[in-house]
Amino acid sequence: MRGYGQLTLAQLRLFWRNKKVLFWTLLFPIFFMLVLGSFLGNGNNTMVEAVVIDQDRSSFSKTLTEKFADVQGLNVKEAGELPTAKKQLEKGDTQLIVVIPKGYGEWSLSKDKKREAPQKVILYYDETKINTSQLGLSVMNQVIDGISKQMTEYRPVLVAESTPLRSLDLGYIDFLVPGIVAMMIMSNNMNGVAGQIASWRERGILRRMQTTTLAPGAFIAAQITSRLMLNGIQALLLILIGYFVFGTQVNGSWLLLIFFIILGTLTFMSIGFIIASLAKDPEQAGPMAGFLSFPMMFLGGVFFPISSMPDFLQPVVQVIPITHLTTAIREIMNLGATIQELWIPGVVLAGWAIVAFTVSALTFKWE
Amino acid sequence: MEEILKVENLVKVYGEHRVVDEISFQVYKGEIFGLLGPNGAGKTTTMEMIEGLRKPDGGTAAINGYDIVKEKKKVKEVIGVQLQSTSLFELLKVKEIMQVYASFYPSSLPIDAILGDVSLTEKEDSFVKQLSGGQKQRLAIALALVNDPSVIFLDEPTTGLDPQSRRALWDIILRLKKRGKTIFLSTHYMDEAQILCDRIAIMDRGKIIALDTPNGLVNGLNMGTAIEFHREAQIPLQTLESISGVRKAREKEEWVTLYSDNLQATLTDLVSLTSEQGIQLVDLRTRTATLEDVFLSMTGRRLREE
Numbered sequence: 202m203r204g205y206g207q208l209t210l211a212q213l214r215l216f217w218r219n220k221k222v223l224f225w226t227l228l229f230p231i232f233f234m235l236v237l238g239s240f241l242g243n244g245n246n247t248m249v250e251a252v253v254i255d256q257d258r259s260s261f262s263k264t265l266t267e268k269f270a271d272v273q274g275l276n277v278k279e280a281g282e283l284p285t286a287k288k289q290l291e292k293g294d295t296q297l298i299v300v301i302p303k304g305y306g307e308w309s310l311s312k313d314k315k316r317e318a319p320q321k322v323i324l325y326y327d328e329t330k331i332n333t334s335q336l337g338l339s340v341m342n343q344v345i346d347g348i349s350k351q352m353t354e355y356r357p358v359l360v361a362e363s364t365p366l367r368s369l370d371l372g373y374i375d376f377l378v379p380g381i382v383a384m385m386i387m388s389n390n391m392n393g394v395a396g397q398i399a400s401w402r403e404r405g406i407l408r409r410m411q412t413t414t415l416a417p418g419a420f421i422a423a424q425i426t427s428r429l430m431l432n433g434i435q436a437l438l439l440i441l442i443g444y445f446v447f448g449t450q451v452n453g454s455w456l457l458l459i460f461f462i463i464l465g466t467l468t469f470m471s472i473g474f475i476i477a478s479l480a481k482d483p484e485q486a487g488p489m490a491g492f493l494s495f496p497m498m499f500l501g502g503v504f505f506p507i508s509s510m511p512d513f514l515q516p517v518v519q520v521i522p523i524t525h526l527t528t529a530i531r532e533i534m535n536l537g538a539t540i541q542e543l544w545i546p547g548v549v550l551a552g553w554a555i556v557a558f559t560v561s562a563l564t565f566k567w568e
Numbered sequence: 569m570e571e572i573l574k575v576e577n578l579v580k581v582y583g584e585h586r587v588v589d590e591i592s593f594q595v596y597k598g599e600i601f602g603l604l605g606p607n608g609a610g611k612t613t614t615m616e617m618i619e620g621l622r623k624p625d626g627g628t629a630a631i632n633g634y635d636i637v638k639e640k641k642k643v644k645e646v647i648g649v650q651l652q653s654t655s656l657f658e659l660l661k662v663k664e665i666m667q668v669y670a671s672f673y674p675s676s677l678p679i680d681a682i683l684g685d686v687s688l689t690e691k692e693d694s695f696v697k698q699l700s701g702g703q704k705q706r707l708a709i710a711l712a713l714v715n716d717p718s719v720i721f722l723d724e725p726t727t728g729l730d731p732q733s734r735r736a737l738w739d740i741i742l743r744l745k746k747r748g749k750t751i752f753l754s755t756h757y758m759d760e761a762q763i764l765c766d767r768i769a770i771m772d773r774g775k776i777i778a779l780d781t782p783n784g785l786v787n788g789l790n791m792g793t794a795i796e797f798h799r800e801a802q803i804p805l806q807t808l809e810s811i812s813g814v815r816k817a818r819e820k821e822e823w824v825t826l827y828s829d830n831l832q833a834t835l836t837d838l839v840s841l842t843s844e845q846g847i848q849l850v851d852l853r854t855r856t857a858t859l860e861d862v863f864l865s866m867t868g869r870r871l872r873e874e
Contacts, residue, residue, distance in 0.1 A: 211668045409651055
């Protein structure tokens with residue numbers, strides 16, 4: 202392997218001296234973490250926006266409004282007119298309208314409520330947003346039911362006792378950071394290798410090496426070694442930033458995490474070599490790599506869970522390598538998954554790496 | 569003289585076009601051998617086949633007895649190459665890039681010594697991107713020397729350089745020759761070929777049309793002295809060739825060139841002839857015939873179309 206050590210060293214020097222590229226390749230994912238993490242960070246505790254229209258304006262209706270406001274997960278505002286409130290609901294500013302009709306106070310004062318017709322509290326909800334509306338409706342019903350029982354002095358004979366158990370308290374940032382790490386491994390290696398090799402080929406750098414006794418294997422091995430070092434460090438740095446700055450959890454083994462980072466790097470680097478061989482010039486290599494990495498970024502579970510992808514895309518989602526890299530990194534970090542639990546992503550990624558490496562070795566050309 | 573490179577009936581075909589068309593020649597140990605010809609003559613293709621970068625479509629070549637196709641690895645060990653257009657890693661230092669290339673070979677020369685040879689010692693800690701055009705070209709030659717090669721291939725080494733840098737590079741090439749290196753260079757500058765080369769092969773349209781020492785080429789044509797002038801009015805070529813001492817007359821645009829073996833007689837006759845006809849001679853000059861004239865007389869074209 203003549204030339205291997207010196208070429209590895211040279212490549213590391215080139216990385217280090219090209220600090221602009223180094224800076225942007227690291228800043229870009231951190232920027233993603235910051236922006237997405239802070240915008241969507243509270244996505245876990247859904248708030249239902251509700252509007253209360255108090256047409257009764259008695260002390261009793263006030264007490265009821267306060268009871269609604271006390272409920273967790275419900276953001277209650279008071280409003281004057283029903284038509285304005287309905288418009289708000291149509292615009293999506295609120296998901297629930299509660300109307301306390303006139304006469305609620307009088308009804309509350311009456312002695313024998315059981316004999317009278319039941320008093321109504323009218324609820325309007327947005328039927329296009331089933332999740333939040335259902336949540337709001339059930340909360341409202343619970344409150345109203347409670348009052349109703351209290352007023353009729355109802356004693357329950359059967360109660361359900363619910364005891365909350367604490368599960369892994371995972372936020373969106375815990376979901377996001379592993380996705381971003383996988384995305385960075387993909388783009389740095391695939392786009393990076395494709396761009397650099399295509400440009401070296403165009404500039405005749407590879408041709409000049411071809412006139413020496415350097416073996417192609419030594420050249421490729423040096424590329425792999427130096428990129429593994431650089432991208433391994435970058436990925437770990439990103440996880441550490443997530444860990445210390447954003448409080449991302451790392452519940453699994455760091456060693457297993459490093460294993461998958463290496464596997465992902467090898468896979469995407471080999472794909473990068475193939476792209477570099479197929480591209481006629483560096484101007485072509487960039488868009489070609491982008492054409493592959495861009496859809497993978499959205500399909501492969503980087504930003505959204507794979508399960509949220511439509512059914513007809515699932516076969517694609519299950520085949521592309523990025524899916525398995527995000528899954529593996531995410532399950533190690535979030536759930537502390539072990540190698541036994543991750544054998545499918547491991548095998549699929551290794552398969553991709555072997556096939557891509559073989560193809561890249563066969564198609565590699567100096568010029 | 570010991571033969572170090574032997575080329576026999578080498579052919580390269582691109583599509584229907586025979587870029588290199590059955591050329592044969594030998595290069596001897598310790599000489600500077602030049603391939604002179606216009607752009608597109610097939611010089612670079614010839615060199616790159618010998619260097620192992622392109623596969624010949626016919627013929628053979630051997631360096632130090634090693635076949636360029638069958639014993640590629642052996643060949644690579646004994647040659648040093650400077651390609652026509654190579655860019656190097658811009659963000660490496662001169663010394664570092666020398667170390668990288670030295671590591672490609674089973675054995676290599678000390679880097680300091682090579683950098684001294686090409687006058688780059690002071691620049692060893694500079695980044696490649698900080699070097700001037702001439703310095704980059706000297707570095708390219710230094711890289712061709714790391715494995716202590718028997719034959720050094722230089723493809724148009726001075727193209728694009730300013731006159732001063734060209735002269736500096738010529739000095740380096742001549743120094744290498746003094747050390748016993750064999751140098752194979754291509755150029756489209758006839759002055760460069762004339763100054764540097766021991767023997768020159770003139771190449772045109774894939775063929776070698778002449779091969780000799782620079783003096784041999786010029787004298788072989790028996791062209792003597794060239795007389796050139798700018799003419800104001802038409803003089804028939806037959807009239808010009810009837811002037812005493814003139815072997816050949818040529819016309820290109822408004823320039824007339826007469827090749828004469830008797831300068832004195834020709835000039836006297838020319839002046840009286842033009843005086844009789846009332847033709848004004850402008851920019852009259854004489855010079856000895858050059859490789860440019862050789863090329864012109866053999867192909868009817870100039871080496872470089874200006």
